[in-house]
Amino acid sequence: MAQPAPRLEPEDAAPPSSSEMRLHVPGSTPEEVDAFWLREVYQGDRLPQLTLRAVAMGSAVGLVTCATNLYAGLKMGIQFGVAVTAGLLVYAAHGMWRRVVPWLAGESLSPLETCCSQAVASAAGYATGGGLVSAQGAYLLTVGHHPPVWTLLAWTFLLSALGVFFAVPLKRQLVDREQLPFATGTAAAVTVHSLHVKGEKAASRLRALGLGGLVAGVITFGREALGRIPVALALPGSLGGVSLASLGFALETSLMPWGAGALLGLRTTASVLLGALVFHGAVAPRLISTGIIPVEGGVEALLTWGLWPGAAALTTSSLLHFAFQGRTLGRALRGVVFARDRMPQPVDALQVPGSWLLAGIGVLTPATVAVAYVGFGIPVLHAMIAVGLSFVLCLMSCRVTGETDATPVGALGQVTQLTYGVLLPRNVEANLVTASITVNAAAASADLLSDQKTGHLLGAHPRRQFLAQLVGTVVGSVVVVPLFYLLVPDRSALGGARFPAPGAFTTASVAEVLAAGLDGLSPSIRAAVMWAALAAAVLTVAEHLLPERWRRWFPSPLGMGLACLLPASTAVSFFLGGLAMAVTRRVRPSAVEGRAVPLAAGLIVGEGLVGVIAALHSVW
Numbered sequence: 001m002a003q004p005a006p007r008l009e010p011e012d013a014a015p016p017s018s019s020e021m022r023l024h025v026p027g028s029t030p031e032e033v034d035a036f037w038l039r040e041v042y043q044g045d046r047l048p049q050l051t052l053r054a055v056a057m058g059s060a061v062g063l064v065t066c067a068t069n070l071y072a073g074l075k076m077g078i079q080f081g082v083a084v085t086a087g088l089l090v091y092a093a094h095g096m097w098r099r100v101v102p103w104l105a106g107e108s109l110s111p112l113e114t115c116c117s118q119a120v121a122s123a124a125g126y127a128t129g130g131g132l133v134s135a136q137g138a139y140l141l142t143v144g145h146h147p148p149v150w151t152l153l154a155w156t157f158l159l160s161a162l163g164v165f166f167a168v169p170l171k172r173q174l175v176d177r178e179q180l181p182f183a184t185g186t187a188a189a190v191t192v193h194s195l196h197v198k199g200e201k202a203a204s205r206l207r208a209l210g211l212g213g214l215v216a217g218v219i220t221f222g223r224e225a226l227g228r229i230p231v232a233l234a235l236p237g238s239l240g241g242v243s244l245a246s247l248g249f250a251l252e253t254s255l256m257p258w259g260a261g262a263l264l265g266l267r268t269t270a271s272v273l274l275g276a277l278v279f280h281g282a283v284a285p286r287l288i289s290t291g292i293i294p295v296e297g298g299v300e301a302l303l304t305w306g307l308w309p310g311a312a313a314l315t316t317s318s319l320l321h322f323a324f325q326g327r328t329l330g331r332a333l334r335g336v337v338f339a340r341d342r343m344p345q346p347v348d349a350l351q352v353p354g355s356w357l358l359a360g361i362g363v364l365t366p367a368t369v370a371v372a373y374v375g376f377g378i379p380v381l382h383a384m385i386a387v388g389l390s391f392v393l394c395l396m397s398c399r400v401t402g403e404t405d406a407t408p409v410g411a412l413g414q415v416t417q418l419t420y421g422v423l424l425p426r427n428v429e430a431n432l433v434t435a436s437i438t439v440n441a442a443a444a445s446a447d448l449l450s451d452q453k454t455g456h457l458l459g460a461h462p463r464r465q466f467l468a469q470l471v472g473t474v475v476g477s478v479v480v481v482p483l484f485y486l487l488v489p490d491r492s493a494l495g496g497a498r499f500p501a502p503g504a505f506t507t508a509s510v511a512e513v514l515a516a517g518l519d520g521l522s523p524s525i526r527a528a529v530m531w532a533a534l535a536a537a538v539l540t541v542a543e544h545l546l547p548e549r550w551r552r553w554f555p556s557p558l559g560m561g562l563a564c565l566l567p568a569s570t571a572v573s574f575f576l577g578g579l580a581m582a583v584t585r586r587v588r589p590s591a592v593e594g595r596a597v598p599l600a601a602g603l604i605v606g607e608g609l610v611g612v613i614a615a616l617h618s619v620w
C-alpha cells in the first residue's frame with residue numbers, strides 16, 4: 001500500500017494566506033491528501049497557465065538555459081538544474097517586455113504562467129543536453145566523427161520525450177502520495193511564489209542574478225573575445241621540483257567555477273581541492289620526475305593520464321551508491337505496481353490520460369529503436385532491451401532525485417555500459433549509444449517530476465505542465481544539437497583548456513576498458529586505477545555507514561575523482577566559490593537564498609551565454 005502522507009499539526013492545516021505557500025499537503029490517507037489539494041491548493045481552472053505567451057517566454061529563456069548548460073557540461077562535466085534560474089529569467093524578461101511593448105506583453109504573468117514558462121525553459125536547458133556532453137561526446141572521442149545531424153537531432157528529441165513519458169506513471173506516487181521533497185522543484189515553487197507576492201524580495205533576487213551575469217559576462221568577453229584578460233594567473237613556487245604553473249595551479253579568471261562551487265557546497269568543493277592536491281600536487285610531480293609524463297606535455301598530458309584513475313573513482317563510487325539504493329528502487333517499483341489497485345479519485349481527471357501514455361510510448365519506443373538501428377547500427381533486440389532497462393532505471397533516477405535532489409545519470413549510464421559490456425562485448429559504439437538512452441531518459445524523467453513538484457505546490461494543472469515539458473524537449477533538441485556541432489566541430493575540440501569534457505572522457509574510458517580490458521593499459525595506469533577504485537570504495541562505504549556527524553568530514557569520492565579530470569586551477573576556483581558561500585551562510589544566513597544563490601546562478605548564466613557566443617564567433 002502507499003505510504004500515508006504525514007499528519008500535520010492543526011496550524012499547518014490552515015489555509016495559506018496570500019503571502020504563504022504550503023510545502024506539504026495534510027491528510028492521513030492518500031484520498032484525504034488529494035481532496036485537500038484539489039479544494040485548497042489547486043488553481044489550474046482559476047488562473048491562466050499554458051498560454052501562448054507563457055510558452056513563448058519559456059522557449060526564449062530555454063535558448064539561454066540549454067546553451068549555458070551545454071557550455072558548463074563541456075567545461076566542467078556538471079549540469080545544473082535550471083528551474084530556479086529559469087523562473088527568475090522569465091519574470092525579468094517579461095517585465096522588460098512590458099516596459100518596451102506594453103500593448104503586446106499584456107498584463108503580468110500569472111504565477112501558473114511563470115510556472116509553465118519555467119517548465120519549458122527547464123526542459124530545454126536540462127533534459128536534452130546531458131547525453132551530448134557525456135555519451136555523445138564519448139562517441140566522438142571513440143569513433144572520431146559525429147553521427148549525421150538528422151540522427152542526433154532525432155535521437156536527442158526521442159530520448160528526452162521518452163523520459164518525459166516514462167515519468168508520467170511515477171508522478172502520482174512520488175509527488176502526490178509520498179510528497180518527496182524534490183528540493184530544486186520546491187525551491188522553484190517558492191521562487192515563483194515570492195516573485196508574485198513580495199516585490200522587494202523579487203527585486204533583490206533579480207538584481208543579484210543580473211549583477212552576477214553582468215560581471216561574469218564582461219570578464220568572459222574580455223578574455224574569450226578580446227583576448228585582453230588572461231585565462232589564468234599562474235601561482236609562484238614549485239612542488240617536487242616542478243613549477244606550480246606546469247602542474248596547473250593558478251587563479252582562473254573564469255567565474256563559472258566560482259558560481260558552481262557556491263551551489264555545490266563546501267564539502268564537495270573541498271573534496272575537489274583535496275583530490276587536486278593529491279593528484280596534481282603529489283602524484284603528478286612524481287610522474288614527471290620519472291619520465292612517465294613529459295614535462296613539456298603540460299596540463300593536457302596530466303589530464304590525459306589522470307582520466308583513468310578519475311574515471312575509476314567516479315565509476316566505482318557511482319555504482320556503489322546505486323547498490324546502496326536497493327531499497328529505494330524497491331519502493332519505486334512497489335509504488336507503480338500497487339498504484340493500479342487504488343480507486344480512481346476526482347484529481348485523477350487532471351492527470352495525463354492513460355491513452356496519452358500508451359500512445360506516446362507506443363510511438364516513441366519503435367522510433368527510438370529504428371534510429372538506433374539505422375543511425376548507429378544497434379541490433380533491434382538490443383535496442384529494445386536498452387529502452388526497457390531505461391524505464392527501470394528511470395524509476396531509480398526519479399526516486400533518488402526526489403529524496404536527495406541529485407540525479408544519478410552517471411551511475412545509471414554506467415549500469416547500462418556494464419550490461420552491454422556483457423551483451424555486446426568489445427562493441428564500443430553499442431556501449432556508448434545504449435548508455436545515451438539511459439542518460440537522456442533518466443535526466444528528462446527526473447526533470448519532469450521536479451517541474452511537476454513545482455506545479456503541485458503552486459496548484460497548477462498537471463496535464464498542462466506535462467505539455468509544457470514536451471514543448472521544452474522540442475525547443476531544447478532543436479537548439480542544443482546544432483549548437484553542439486558548432487561548439488565541438490571535431491574531436492580536437494574536446495580535452496583542451498576550453499572544453500575539458502570530463503563526462504565524455506569518463507564514459508569513453510569505461511567503454512574502452514569494457515572492450516579491451518585493463519591489460520591494454522600501462523602498468524602505472526593500471527596501478528592508479530586499482531588504488532583510485534579502492535579509495536573510492538572505502539569513502540563511499542563510509543558515507544553510507546558512518547553517522548551523519550562524522551560523514552560530513554569525510555571527503556566526497558565523486559569530488560576527488562572529478563579533480564583528476566579537471567585542471568588544478570578549476571579545483572581552486574571550485575573551492576573558493578564553496579568557501580565564499582559557506583562564509584556567507586555562517587555570517588549572514590538570510591542573504592543566502594535571497595542574494596547569494598541568484599548571484600552564483602548569474603555567474604554561471606553570464607559566462608555560459610557570453611562564452612557560447614565567443615566560441616561561435618571563433619568558429620565562424
